[in-house]
Amino acid sequence: MIPFLNLLPTYEASRSAIDAALLRVAASGWYLLGDELRAFEADYAAACGASHCAGLANGLDALQLALKALGVGPGDEVIVPSNTYIATWLAVSLCGATPVPVEPDPATYNLDPARIEAAITPRTRVLLPVHLYGQPADMDAVNAIAAKHGLAVLDDCAQAHAASYKGRPVGSLARISAWSFYPGKNLGAMGDGGATTTSDAALDDRVRMLRNYGSRVKYQNELKGINSRLDEIQAAILAVKLRDLKRATAERRSIAARFLAGLRDLPLGLPHVPDWVNPCWHLFVVRHADRDAFQRRLTERGIGTLIHYPVPPHRQPAYADMRLAEGTFPIAEAMHREVLSLPLWPGMTNAHVETVIDAVRACA
Numbered sequence: 001m002i003p004f005l006n007l008l009p010t011y012e013a014s015r016s017a018i019d020a021a022l023l024r025v026a027a028s029g030w031y032l033l034g035d036e037l038r039a040f041e042a043d044y045a046a047a048c049g050a051s052h053c054a055g056l057a058n059g060l061d062a063l064q065l066a067l068k069a070l071g072v073g074p075g076d077e078v079i080v081p082s083n084t085y086i087a088t089w090l091a092v093s094l095c096g097a098t099p100v101p102v103e104p105d106p107a108t109y110n111l112d113p114a115r116i117e118a119a120i121t122p123r124t125r126v127l128l129p130v131h132l133y134g135q136p137a138d139m140d141a142v143n144a145i146a147a148k149h150g151l152a153v154l155d156d157c158a159q160a161h162a163a164s165y166k167g168r169p170v171g172s173l174a175r176i177s178a179w180s181f182y183p184g185k186n187l188g189a190m191g192d193g194g195a196t197t198t199s200d201a202a203l204d205d206r207v208r209m210l211r212n213y214g215s216r217v218k219y220q221n222e223l224k225g226i227n228s229r230l231d232e233i234q235a236a237i238l239a240v241k242l243r244d245l246k247r248a249t250a251e252r253r254s255i256a257a258r259f260l261a262g263l264r265d266l267p268l269g270l271p272h273v274p275d276w277v278n279p280c281w282h283l284f285v286v287r288h289a290d291r292d293a294f295q296r297r298l299t300e301r302g303i304g305t306l307i308h309y310p311v312p313p314h315r316q317p318a319y320a321d322m323r324l325a326e327g328t329f330p331i332a333e334a335m336h337r338e339v340l341s342l343p344l345w346p347g348m349t350n351a352h353v354e355t356v357i358d359a360v361r362a363c364a
Contacts, residue, residue: 001302002303002343002348002352002356003343004304004342004343005184005304005306005345007183007184007345009345009346009347010241010244010248010345010346012347013247013347014240014241014243014244017240018240021036021236021237021239021240022233024236025233025236028232031231031233032231033212033229035232036232036233036235036236036239037055037229037230037231037232039235039239040053040055040235040236040238040239041054041055041195041235043239044195044197044238044242045197047162047169047242048169048170048172048177048197049168049169049172050171050172050177051198051199051201051204052197052198052200052201053195053197053204054196054204054208054211055195055229055230055235056194056195056196056207056211056228056230057192057194057227057229057230058182058192058193058194058228059087059158059179059181059182059194060090060094060180061194061211061226062178062179062180062195062196063087063088063154064091064095065196065207065210065211065226065228066154066177066178066196066203066207067095067097067126067128068095068206069176069203069206069207069210070126070152070154070175072092072095072125073095073096073097074095074096074097075097075123076095076096076097076098076123076124076125077097077099077100077121077123077124078092078098078100078124078125078126078128079100079101079102079116079120079124079126079127079128080101080102080128081103081110081111081129081130081332082101082102082104082314082329082332083104083331083332083335084130084132084156084309085130085308085309087158087180088156089101089319090318091178092128098123100119100121100124101119101314101324101329102115102119103115103329103331103332104132104331104332104335105138107272108272109132109133110130110131110132110136110137110138111130111142113145116142116145117145117149120145120149120151125151125152126151126153126154127142127145127146127153127154128155129153129174130155130156130158130159131156131157131159131160133159133271133279133283133308134161134163134186134279134280134281134282134283135163135271135273135277135279136160136163136165136277137155137165138274139153139155139165139174140166143173152175152176153174153175154176155170155173157179157197158178158179158182159186159282159283160280160282161179161185161245161249161280161282162245162246162249162280163278163279163280164277164278165277165278166276171197172199175198175203176198177197178195180193180194181195181234186245186248186249186280186282187242189237190233190237191233191234193234193235193238194230195230209225210223210225210228211226211227211228212225212227212229213226247346248346249280249281252280252281252344252346253278253279253280255281255344255348255353256344258353259344259353259357262361263364266360266361267288267364268287268288268360268364269286269287269338270286271284271285283308283344284342285339285340285341286360287335287339287340288340288364291307291337291338291340295307295340297363298360298363301362303342303355303356303359304343305341305342306340306341307339307340307341308341309339310336312329312333312335312336314328314329314332315333342360343356
């Protein structure tokens with residue numbers, strides 16, 4: 001059996017440093033908003049080409065607090081992709097605003113800039129592209145539309161650690177960026193975690209207040225904030241893993257290149273990578289017209305797979321009140337019927353990769 005994901009090799013690659021970090025935090029007697037967090041925030045901001053990073057409890061909070069820092073609230077609209085994990089939409093809803101879905105580019109699966117302007121209304125406040133599967137969206141085009149209409153851009157970077165766009169790191173491409181450090185991410189904690197990055201000092205300051213009950217000074221609350229703080233243990237672990245991220249990303253890219261070469265000429269949709277992006281390959285997603293049968297055949301051969309994602313947000317019961325019937329977003333709906341994610345993780349051996357390729361060729 002080749003699992004879809006195995007996190008142990010990533011731990012083993014840095015075991016001694018991670019274990020030492022855990023013990024250091026345990027012995028410090030300081031577990032929130034301390035030196036470990038400050039050190040990680042500085043290192044991660046630098047890695048993203050940003051001036052500031054604010055560590056948060058999870059990726060959903062990162063999106064929500066970034067939106068609130070931008071002033072999004074009830075009555076506002078935020079343009080989101082029709083195909084994404086539901087957290088992107090939920091963050092908008094949690095601010096009291098309305099997510100306005102826009103279809104993706106059928107080639108890249110990312111928000112299609114050519115479709116954005118038709119969805120802009122006087123209530124639109126923010127454009128929220130997602131770097132889906134670890135491939136950057138076309139941010140120059142998105143930012144140009146935002147500038148034309150006086151809108152802010154927040155990008156959902158939950159799957160895009162160490163990806164780059166036209167030579168610039170993701171995390172420096174929007175007014176503010178939101179990150180997840182969920183354990184399965186390319187930079188994953190040993191629990192939940194998230195962050196924002198920005199070069200806008202005022203936005204960073206506002207996120208920092210919002211994450212800590214709306215407070216800069218203890219017991220003085222300037223905003224109606226929440227409790228969303230990346231703890232010292234997770235910050236220390238992430239700081240260690242960040243040092244290995246470049247190597248791990250190179251390994252992902254090598255595996256993805258072998259998949260692209262080995263799976264050509266099949267009745268299978270392979271990822272399309274524009275020459276102006278360098279994905280981090282959080283996921284290697286293929287498309288098959290009979291996806292469910294294809295997945296069953298791979299399972300029978302011992303190949304673990306997952307579907308990212310089986311149901312688009314507008315067809316989830318949580319958004320039934322929007323009354324977006326089947327067929328409203330045909331590109332997203334077709335994707336969600338056909339996509340399948342193959343195993344790809346640092347630590348896969350050559351034999352693993354060849355076994356996956358052989359199985360896909362036999363089953364596709």
